[in-house]
Amino acid sequence: MLKDIRFSLRQLIKQPAFTIIAVLTVALAIGATTAVLSLVNGLLVRPLPYPDSQRLVLLLQHFKSQNLERIPVSPPEFKDYETRSHSFEKLGAFGYTSFNLAAEDRPERIAGATVTSGVLPLLGVSPIKGRFFAPEECMLGRDDVVIISARLWQHRFDSDPQIIGRKLLLNGKSFTVVGVMPANFDFPLQLFNLGSGGQFGGRAEIWKPLAFTDDQMKARYNRSFWIVGRLAPGISAAQAQAEIETINAQMRREHTDNYSQDNSFGGDVFLLQNLAAAGMRPALLILLGAVFLVVLIACANLTTMLLARAAAREREIAIRVALGAGRLRLLKQVFTESVLLSLIGGAAGVLLALWGVELLKTIGAQTVPRLREVNLDLVVLGVTLAICVGTGIIFGLAPGLASSRPELTEALKEGSRGSTVGKRRNRLRNGLVIAEVALALVLLSGAGLLIKSFARLQNVNPGFNPRNALTFEISLPKMQYPDDSSIVRFNDEARRRIAALPGVQAAGFSTILPLAGTNSDSSFAIEGRASDKNTPSPDEELREVSPDYFRALGTPLIKGRFFTAGDKADAPPVIIINQAFAKKFWPNEDALGKRIVMGGMSDNPKWITIVGIVGDMRHFGLDIDPKPEMYVPFAQSAYSTAIYVVRSNQDAQVLLAAIRREIQAIDPAVPLANVRSFENLIADSVAPRRLSVVLLGVFAGVAVLLAGVGIYGVMSFLVVQRTHELGVRMALGAQRGDVLKLVLIRSLKLISAGTIIGLIIAVMSTHTLRAMLYSVSAFDVVTFVLVTVLLGGIALAASFLPAMRATRADPMVVLTAE
Amino acid sequence: MIKLRRLERRYSLGKEKFFYVLRDINLDIAEGEFVSVMGPSGAGKSTLLHILGMHDHGWQGEYSLNDTAIHHLKPKERATLRNEQIGFVFQQYHLLDDLTVYENLEIPLSYRHYSKSERAALVADTLDRFQIVGKKDLYPRQLSGGQxxxxxxxxxxxxxxKLLLADEPTGNLHSSQGEEIMELFRKLNDEGMTIVQVTHSDKSASYGKRVIQLRDGWIVNE
Structure with a gap:
């Protein structure tokens, strides 16, 4: 074996050009495969970072009649589920939050979560210091304790050994640290992408007990908490689902005021692992298919290269056979060489993949769930090794068989040419080129469709102008800003100061930004329209916004007016709606001046008058059509967190220092958080899609490159093989153009055959991309034509060099050689 | 028809040293002649034939074909002239293995811009003239050397x-097949075709009307 390896290495060193091309071919294919395997392993296969995570579930609700899905639950509903269910070992509720952590230099905004006492224990990860929350700490007045992450402990508290018991000033109130969770502990995971976590929610670093107020415990309509649970041993998610449905039916019976009596309301039990994978699963499976095609193309390429080498070494092998070498011995030699090539290329591929995965993390770690967990672990390396050995054997197969069955008499005869075996191998070579072109076209079609779709998405009008707009969050601590008026006063002053800064065109704020991954909605009733208990009230998106918010966003006023400083808390309630809202509820009327009431109709409704209609905005994604939206003045419905939008006549980022100064001038303890440009916000909103486009684009590029190299190799071999024929033709009157045409037509035939087969496969398979396409048909003719022309052009260019070489065939040399 | 003056073919051996394959060739061949070029191996016979056939362009001197000064022509113009005036027969036949007899006959016509119908007519005539109609669909490997x-x-x-150049046309054939080919040459010559053949065989040379002897690149005897 060692002897075979030594001999193979010598052969590879002897032909450096061949070796380099072969190793690069394997490296590209294995690199792509390893990178995608790492993604699949990290995002789909590898369990979530909690012990026995297959039993963890998330419990969400839906109201189908109002198109509300995967919505959170209210505290009384959580208590119902917790006390009545038996399918769960434990259930816990949690919510997203953030804290202003006071510090000597500058206050810092830290992402966090509120959790009931059961949440952290049920996840199965223990604190590295201290303890979990006690049940009594989840009661109002005793909830002044926190658990912090080891990350925060290390970077903010210098790994203080006395951290347990230390007091932290959070949102202006003192909390005692009772525990430190491990550095790699993550909860809630980004993958939940629910509620106010969204894309703005960084990794939680502080956990605080979730203590429900009496009011919260009475409000079944106030759904703002999420439920996580661990299934009891032996209970499946389906069994738990059945039990939840029974409890839901009980709730419907017991609280007829809160639930319609149809099947609109319900709860859904999702396995956490499935929920985590759901978003990326289709894209990853497509990418897995794509790298499989790349590997096939690489195998086809290497087979043709090794076949050409086998042909060149036919005499050497024939001599070996004549001297007594057995078939098995020859096969072993060829396989040693092909597997060795594959392993060397594979090693280079793993290095490429390491670099590629790091690159992917920088592209999408903030926006693609669990991407930061992705790495090349032993499982991936093991599979990669198996693929390397497998591909080495596959692409060594045809050359191996060819070498082990040499036509002795033909091969040993000087100047022999044109044997049947040669024709058989030519057919195989042609077949491989056709296959390469076909596979490359399939990949290129897919990539083409995704790129076109992505380009269309980038050109979608989001309903606002993202250029030169800066956004950041300000969260006011309840201790210092206990009521609406103090919150409104702070934000009015902040907005006034920011708007006065040189370069600022408009400044406004809202509770929820478009495309940021967060949302809120409210049911309402329309004046003059009958409603009864059995018909659910309409429910649409609701945001609280300041004057000038729309100007800062660049969203047009269609009719009526924007909010003004006069729309105060004590002013008549007003509301602005978007065009989609007006069209949905007043399709043939003017919505302006109409009145609605939030929540359901009551005996003494608080009417809100529609004073303006603004343009539609894409809130949930550039690829999702605008939905009806309502906007109420922030002053009439204040929240402690406001998200600012500042439009300037220059790059808004340069204003940041001045804005920070103005905020600190009002209250030095209030930090700015989640500072980003609106353009970044949009880029992040399409990050998972961009990741797929980039990856599939790269793979298609690799496929085309490999197909080009393959065609070049085969045509070069063909030209060498046909030197005699070309010489004769030239002697008989063929001019250079004729020879060029001859070779190119031969190549064109292979390319055409590959293209036709590729197009058929592409048309049959691109429907799998449908879910990932926006505004582009899976059978987009323009894309198919363009990629065909592109691939055909590249393939012809790859044939052109050998064809040019063919025209230099000297008939005299050829004809006098014998 | 052919006029060669001070024609030389040499290969560089480095530093102004040359190996001469043909030296100071002065030769006139009239239209309708049947010339045999003879001489030992390495005398320059085939080289001379390939220069006449315009496959070889690396020579010095003057070469006129039907009053056209070949030495002033560019390679592409030479190729056009060759296609118009010269046919070539090889010792190794050089038929294309993957083409049938019919297709092999069609090749030169396809490079001379004959239309499809003209090609079909000419190939049919030629098959008839050479009495090989029955072999038109056979591949070269299915034919004997003579065929x-x-x-x-x-x-x-x-x-x-107008000019047929033949490089040892009977070199690979046994005598009766060789005679058959030479008879064919004589017939073509009688019909007015100028023929220049390279041969080692006195018998083949005897079919011609004139013999040129080459030795070490020089014409030594005519």
Missing amino acids: QQLVGVARAIIAEP
């Missing part, structure tokens, strides 16, 4: 060249 050379000659004259 292959017959096809080779047919292919050389199908485009009706």
Whole structure:
């Protein structure tokens, strides 16, 4: 074996050009495969970072009649589920939050979560210091304790050994640290992408007990908490689902005021692992298919290269056979060489993949769930090794068989040419080129469709102008800003100061930004329209916004007016709606001046008058059509967190220092958080899609490159093989153009055959991309034509060099050689 | 028809040293002649033939074909002239293995811009003339050496060249097949075709009207 390896290495060193091309071919294919395997392993296969995570579930609700899905639950509903269910070992509720952590230099905004006492224990990860929350700490007045992450402990508290018991000033109130969770502990995971976590929610670093107020415990309509649970041993998610449905039916019976009596309301039990994978699963499976095609193309390429080498070494092998070498011995030699090539290329591929995965993390770690967990672990390396050995054997197969069955008499005869075996191998070579072109076209079609779709998405009008707009969050601590008026006063002053800064065109704020991954909605009733208990009230998106918010966003006023400083808390309630809202509820009327009431109709409704209609905005994604939206003045419905939008006549980022100064001038303890440009916000909103486009684009590029190299190799071999024929033709009157045409037509035939087969496969398979396409048909003719022309052009260019070489065939040399 | 003056073919051996294959060749061949070029191996016979056939362009001197000064022509112009006036027969036949007899005959016509119908007519005529109609669908490997050379000659004259160049046309054939080919040459010459053949065989040379002896690149005897 060692002897075979030594001999193979010598052969590879002897032909450096061949070796380099072969190793690069394997490296590209294995690199792509390893990178995608790492993604699949990290995002789909590898369990979530909690012990026995297959039993963890998330419990969400839906109201189908109002198109509300995967919505959170209210505290009384959580208590119902917790006390009545038996399918769960434990259930816990949690919510997203953030804290202003006071510090000597500058206050810092830290992402966090509120959790009931059961949440952290049920996840199965223990604190590295201290303890979990006690049940009594989840009661109002005793909830002044926190658990912090080891990350925060290390970077903010210098790994203080006395951290347990230390007091932290959070949102202006003192909390005692009772525990430190491990550095790699993550909860809630980004993958939940629910509620106010969204894309703005960084990794939680502080956990605080979730203590429900009496009011919260009475409000079944106030759904703002999420439920996580661990299934009891032996209970499946389906069994738990059945039990939840029974409890839901009980709730419907017991609280007829809160639930319609149809099947609109319900709860859904999702396995956490499935929920985590759901978003990326289709894209990853497509990418897995794509790298499989790349590997096939690489195998086809290497087979043709090794076949050409086998042909060149036919005499050497024939001599070996004549001297007594057995078939098995020859096969072993060829396989040693092909597997060795594959392993060397594979090693280079793993290095490429390491670099590629790091690159992917920088592209999408903030926006693609669990991407930061992705790495090349032993499982991936093991599979990669198996693929390397497998591909080495596959692409060594045809050359191996060819070498082990040499036509002795033909091969040993000087100047022999044109044997049947040669024709058989030519057919195989042609077949491989056709296959390469076909596979490359399939990949290129897919990539083409995704790129076109992505380009269309980038050109979608989001309903606002993202250029030169800066956004950041300000969260006011309840201790210092206990009521609406103090919150409104702070934000009015902040907005006034920011708007006065040189370069600022408009400044406004809202509770929820478009495309940021967060949302809120409210049911309402329309004046003059009958409603009864059995018909659910309409429910649409609701945001609280300041004057000038729309100007800062660049969203047009269609009719009526924007909010003004006069729309105060004590002013008549007003509301602005978007065009989609007006069209949905007043399709043939003017919505302006109409009145609605939030929540359901009551005996003494608080009417809100529609004073303006603004343009539609894409809130949930550039690829999702605008939905009806309502906007109420922030002053009439204040929240402690406001998200600012500042439009300037220059790059808004340069204003940041001045804005920070103005905020600190009002209250030095209030930090700015989640500072980003609106353009970044949009880029992040399409990050998972961009990741797929980039990856599939790269793979298609690799496929085309490999197909080009393959065609070049085969045509070069063909030209060498046909030197005699070309010489004769030239002697008989063929001019250079004729020879060029001859070779190119031969190549064109292979390319055409590959293209036709590729197009058929592409048309049959691109429907799998449908879910990932926006505004582009899976059978987009323009894309198919363009990629065909592109691939055909590249393939012809790859044939052109050998064809040019063919025209230099000297008939005299050829004809006098014998 | 052919006029060669001070024609030389040499290969550089480095530093102004040359190896001469042909030296100071002065030769006139009239239209309708049947010339045999003879001489030992390495005398320059085939080189001379390939220069006449305009496959070789690396010579010095003057070469006129039917009053056209070849030495002033560019390679592309030479190729056009060659296609119009010259046919070539090889010792190794050089039929294309993957083409049938019919297709092999068609090749020279396809490079001379004959239309499809003209090609079909000429190939049919030639097959008839050489009495190989029955073999038109056979591949070269299915023919004997003599039959292959017959096809080779047919292919050389199908485009009706004025000059036929033959490089040892009978070198690979046994005597009766060789005689058959030479008879064919004589017949073509009688019909007015100018023929220049390279041969080692006195018998083949005897079919010609004139013999040129080459030795070490020089014409030594005529």
